[in-house]
Amino acid sequence: MSVLSLQSVSLAFPVDRDSRRTRLVLDGITLHLASDEFIAVIGRSGSGKTSLLNLAAGFLKPTSGRISVDGEDIGGPGADRAVVFQDDALYPWLNARDNVAFPLKLRGVAKQERRRRAGELLAKVGLESAGDKNIWELSGGMRQRVGIARALASEPRFLLLDEPLGALDALTRARLQQFLLNVWSESRTGALLITHSIEEAMLLATRVVVLAPNPGRIVADIPAGFGRQLLAGKPLQEIKDSPEYRRLHDGLTGLIHTDSEEAA
Amino acid sequence: MSIDAGTIAPAAPVGPEAAQPETVQAKRSHGTLPISLATIAAIVAGWSLASAYGIVSPLFLPSPLTVLKAIYNVAINGFVDSTLAQHTLASLLRIFAALAASVAIGIPAGLAIGTSRIGKGILDPVVEFLRPLPPLAYLPLIIIWIGIGEASKITVIALAMLPPIILSTAAGVKSAPADFTNAARSFGAGRLQILLHVILPGAIPSILTGTRIALGAGWSTLVAAELVAASQGLGFMIQSAAQFLVTDIVIAGIIVIAAIAFLLEILARLLERWFVPWAAHR
Ligand SMILES: Nc1ncnc2c1ncn2[C@@H]1O[C@H](COP(=O)(O)OP(=O)(O)OP(=O)(O)O)[C@@H](O)[C@H]1O
Ligand SMILES: [Mg+2]
Numbered sequence: 065m066s067v068l069s070l071q072s073v074s075l076a077f078p079v080d081r082d083s084r085r086t087r088l089v090l091d092g093i094t095l096h097l098a099s100d101e102f103i104a105v106i107g108r109s110g111s112g113k114t115s116l117l118n119l120a121a122g123f124l125k126p127t128s129g130r131i132s133v134d135g136e137d138i139g140g141p142g143a144d145r146a147v148v149f150q151d152d153a154l155y156p157w158l159n160a161r162d163n164v165a166f167p168l169k170l171r172g173v174a175k176q177e178r179r180r181r182a183g184e185l186l187a188k189v190g191l192e193s194a195g196d197k198n199i200w201e202l203s204g205g206m207r208q209r210v211g212i213a214r215a216l217a218s219e220p221r222f223l224l225l226d227e228p229l230g231a232l233d234a235l236t237r238a239r240l241q242q243f244l245l246n247v248w249s250e251s252r253t254g255a256l257l258i259t260h261s262i263e264e265a266m267l268l269a270t271r272v273v274v275l276a277p278n279p280g281r282i283v284a285d286i287p288a289g290f291g292r293q294l295l296a297g298k299p300l301q302e303i304k305d306s307p308e309y310r311r312l313h314d315g316l317t318g319l320i321h322t323d324s325e326e327a328a
Numbered sequence: 329m330s331i332d333a334g335t336i337a338p339a340a341p342v343g344p345e346a347a348q349p350e351t352v353q354a355k356r357s358h359g360t361l362p363i364s365l366a367t368i369a370a371i372v373a374g375w376s377l378a379s380a381y382g383i384v385s386p387l388f389l390p391s392p393l394t395v396l397k398a399i400y401n402v403a404i405n406g407f408v409d410s411t412l413a414q415h416t417l418a419s420l421l422r423i424f425a426a427l428a429a430s431v432a433i434g435i436p437a438g439l440a441i442g443t444s445r446i447g448k449g450i451l452d453p454v455v456e457f458l459r460p461l462p463p464l465a466y467l468p469l470i471i472i473w474i475g476i477g478e479a480s481k482i483t484v485i486a487l488a489m490l491p492p493i494i495l496s497t498a499a500g501v502k503s504a505p506a507d508f509t510n511a512a513r514s515f516g517a518g519r520l521q522i523l524l525h526v527i528l529p530g531a532i533p534s535i536l537t538g539t540r541i542a543l544g545a546g547w548s549t550l551v552a553a554e555l556v557a558a559s560q561g562l563g564f565m566i567q568s569a570a571q572f573l574v575t576d577i578v579i580a581g582i583i584v585i586a587a588i589a590f591l592l593e594i595l596a597r598l599l600e601r602w603f604v605p606w607a608a609h610r
Contacts, residue, residue, distance in 0.1 A: 121510070121514055122513075122514075123510050123513070123514075140513070141510070141513035141514045141516075142514070142516060143514070143515055143516030145514060146514055146515060147510065147511060147514040149507050149510075149511065151507070153505065153507035153508055153510070153511045155508065155526070155529070155530075156606035156609060157529045157530070157532070157604070157606050166512075166515065166525075167515035167516065169525070170512070170515055170516055170517045170521055170525070171516065198605075198606065198609075199606070199609075200606065200609035214511075214515075215515075217515075218514075218515040218516065224514075
């Protein structure tokens with residue numbers, strides 16, 4: 065089992081181009097993601113969620129603190145941490161299958177084998193017949209599934225997801241939440257999900273982390289078991305009606321609400 | 329002809345609405361087609377009348393029919409030792425040799441400007457120096473340096489084509505969303521892989537637009553270069569005809585040049601549609 069660790073990580077951005085003044089965006093973040101965990105990070109807009117994910121991915125370097133996988137500092141982005149982007153970031157010059165096969169191509173996997181594996185992954189996300197489709201012919205939900213299949217193709221130890229379902233309608237979103245949960249439980253990769261939705265965080269994650277803004281810091285790190293209940297076949301409505309669910313939902317809502325009052 | 333960097337940057341359409349203006353424009357251009365055809369007919373009619381009634385001396389303005397005959401005649405019998413096809417071929421060979429050279433140099437140069445601080449620092453002043461210069465201003469210098477043969481003409485044309493190709497490549501590189509390169513990096517891509525598999529394909533629509541602009545710039549430079557020093561080519565044909573006051577061949581040459589420029593433009597647009605159908609859907 066692997067662990068992705070952020071230890072006392074802070075991040076400051078320059079206030080503007082010319083001045084040397086900086087603004088602290090993340091302050092003293094310590095977070096450990098084991099490869100059998102599903103962590104959801106919630107917080108107001110601007111609380112630094114994307115910055116946190118970009119740090120974990122290696123796109124940004126922390127101003128202070130350490131980021132490591134199994135004790136080894138990450139030098140930058142790496143194939144052990146695959147990212148699913150908010151606006152899919154699929155390559156429009158490749159069809160769906162070649163997008164999924166892209167990480168394999170980078171690794172020098174032979175064409176036949178690439179096609180076979182990409183086909184399998186597309187089937188896994190329920191898009192077996194869409195391989196030859198152009199990206200612009202796919203709906204938003206299909207694109208996100210291709211994006212997830214592409215991330216899985218690189219066989220990462222950690223999946224980093226930045227609001228992948230944010231732009232979808234409620235119905236598609238609910239379907240893809242269930243789908244993400246299945247993918248996570250089958251693939252045994254650690255997942256870090258950024259989301260705006262308290263409900264989404266609670267239904268998917270094994271731990272819900274709340275980020276408060278200015279500067280972004282962790283104000284709560286709460287275990288949740290609703291995803292496992294869902295996987296075990298417990299009906300969604302029954303889960304949502306349970307007192308534990310209500311209690312956690314109210315608690316998290318309160319936490320995020322206090323933030324916004326503070327900031328206002 | 330100078331090409332403004334600003335005209336190249338918006339070449340690659342952005343956003344989901346990008347496809348829409350195209351259809352609107354297509355409708356509008358369809359709507360103006362009859363008007364344009366009528367205008368052309370009116371010009372030809374006016375031209376016919378002017379020469380038929382001797383308003384303008386046929387020495388200055390031969391009738392459309394005479395010009396048509398001239399085209400036919402040059403096509404069959406030739407003019408100054410070469411047929412129309414040979415003149416045209418000579419011109420096209422120069423254009424495509426220059427295009428090959430400027431693409432081979434311009435795309436790597438544009439990638440260097442778009443991806444590296446050092447590359448931008450070195451190449452920016454060179455491009456900015458070359459860009460506003462009329463090619464005919466440096467043609468004499470090129471002839472002094474490398475003689476009056478094919479090489480100097482191809483060099484001048486290539487130099488005229490270079491800035492739009494370099495600038496459009498650089499603009500295409502910069503238009504790539506950061507997520508595209510970040511995604512590749514998170515799947516373990518190295519710098520070269522990112523360049524070849526992400527940045528270059530992403531820049532191709534912009535590069536093709538730049539090539540189209542370059543073809544226009546190259547074509548006008550070509551004709552001018554042939555006016556100065558050549559023994560074959562459409563520009564040379566016009567120049568020779570003008571010296572002997574064979575006005576019908578002068579006009580025939582102009583019409584052929586315009587027609588070829590038009591065909592090149594259409595070819596370039598078709599290539600865009602075939603090679604980068606996704607550019608309209610970004
Ligand atoms: N490249 C940058 N340079 C300067 N400031 C930045 C940069 N990226 C983000 N910020 C600032 O850092 C803060 C956190 O941004 P971030 O994108 O991480 O927030 P977020 O929680 O993801 O917000 P949202 O929910 O809207 O996506 C914001 O105030 C933002 O303005
Ligand atoms: Mg964000």
